[in-house]
Amino acid sequence: GENVEQHPSTLSVQEGDSAVIKCTYSDSASNYFPWYKQELGKGPQLIIDIRSNVGEKKDQRIAVTLNKTAKHFSLHITETQPEDSAVYFCAASPGGKLIFGQGTELSVKP
Amino acid sequence: DTAVSQTPKYLVTQMGNDKSIKCEQNLGHDTMYWYKQDSKKFLKIMFSYNNKELIINETVPNRFSPKSPDKAHLNLHINSLELGDSAVYFCASSPRTGFAGELFFGEGSRLTVL
Numbered sequence A: 001g002e003n004v005e006q007h008p009s010t011l012s013v014q015e016g017d018s019a020v021i022k023c024t025y026s027d028s029a030s031n032y033f034p035w036y037k038q039e040l041g042k043g044p045q046l047i048i049d050i051r052s053n054v055g056e057k058k059d060q061r062i063a064v065t066l067n068k069t070a071k072h073f074s075l076h077i078t079e080t081q082p083e084d085s086a087v088y089f090c091a092a093s094p095g096g097k098l099i100f101g102q103g104t105e106l107s108v109k110p
Numbered sequence B: 001d002t003a004v005s006q007t008p009k010y011l012v013t014q015m016g017n018d019k020s021i022k023c024e025q026n027l028g029h030d031t032m033y034w035y036k037q038d039s040k041k042f043l044k045i046m047f048s049y050n051n052k053e054l055i056i057n058e059t060v061p062n063r064f065s066p067k068s069p070d071k072a073h074l075n076l077h078i079n080s081l082e083l084g085d086s087a088v089y090f091c092a093s094s095p096r097t098g099f100a101g102e103l104f105f106g107e108g109s110r111l112t113v114l
Helices: none
Strands: A004-005 A010-014 A019-025 A032-038 A045-051 A054-061 A062-066 A071-079 A085-094 A104-110 B003-007 B011-013 B019-025 B031-037 B043-049 B055-056 B064-070 B074-080 B089-092 B110-112
Touching: A004 A085, A010 A019, A019 A045, A019 A085, A019 A104, A032 A062, A045 A054, A045 A062, A071 A085, A104 B003, B003 B089, B011 B019, B019 B031, B019 B089, B019 B110, B031 B074, B043 B074, B074 B089
Parallel strands: A010 A104, B011 B110
Antiparallel strands: A004 A019, A019 A071, A032 A045, A032 A085, A054 A062, A062 A071, A085 A104, B003 B019, B019 B074, B031 B043, B031 B089, B043 B055, B064 B074, B089 B110
């Protein structure tokens, strides 16, 4: 089955800096790669996603890149703000079932 | 108006007890899920139902029994609770099974087994 590895597990940055989180997946059948943000006491919420026919996608300060050959994808957050502090999860979907990475706890210090 | 709602939000109980968590979605979705998030924040799928039919059962112990009375509701009943069942349980929904798109999560139900 699909296995998703996510790094780093914790990330601390200064406000205004960039943050990068990386994931690798194992199942070449996976064709959908979302990123979720989970704030304290809340459920995960989709922030951006990318499909296998696209190499890069951007939405304001957030961007995701996908390298299908190497089976890895990354989340880039620019100009980080304190409200970006949360746990971020990558996921891969080999057909309707989301398999999540282990999560990255991002802390943005003012 | 909450899209995916779970009750209760917190549940504290003794080992050996039986408890239920309820989930309702008002998005008109056909597919609902239960995910378990352990103390290390790892999110693991447990079950998926599509229009009241069980689609995914990820080798979860028989003590866990999901029930879907209709496509808007998915409940989780747990028998003979064990310490290791302590976790946050999330309900989620998506438009249809096999859908490669956004999952909508509830706010979670934190179960503590003493």
